[in-house]
Amino acid sequence: MAENERKSGLFVVPGDRLGVIEEFTSGPGTYVEDGVIHSQVTGRTLLDMLNRQVSVYPVVEEATVPQVGSIVTGMAMDVRNKNAILHIFKIGDKSLSGAFKGALHISGVSHGYVDNMYNVCKSGDIVRAKVISTANRSIFLSTADNDLGVIYALCSRCGHVLHPADRGMSCSNCGNFERRKLAPDYGKDVNHEGERNES
């Protein structure tokens, strides 16, 4: 929040700077660190100018936290031989303002044997997965069910969209051939960031 934008109703996320303790007292939904008041939650600011208090009213519903069984959509990052991290931006149909990270292990990729995560997804891919554990505040994911997997993939060589081909994915731009664990509706969910939705 910029210095000149102090007013009620502003949308803030955890960590956003709300002011300093010389100006305001720290109300519900905020915390103080080194004399600076930050938001503790995702929500909207409430400035009580009479009492010089700043608060944040949470706006995120309970249902937008990934729970066991939740179907989530995220971008694959840090793809390794046996693991990938998904940056989750959707739970069900709800887009998230904050970010959750979920871990996909090779054993949760498919009901069959998969030897290498690079044949499942690559960094930058959009993946639909199911939350199978939230133990110790860590999110563990699976793409084993038939309706789960990569829904959008980019060529790791040139960045163009990959198209399903016989036994894999091909790039119409550079001819590269790659493998993925595809969801059956690959390429049809075009609502991510609007960039693929030309209509």
Ligand SMILES: [Zn+2]
């Ligand atoms: Zn390519």
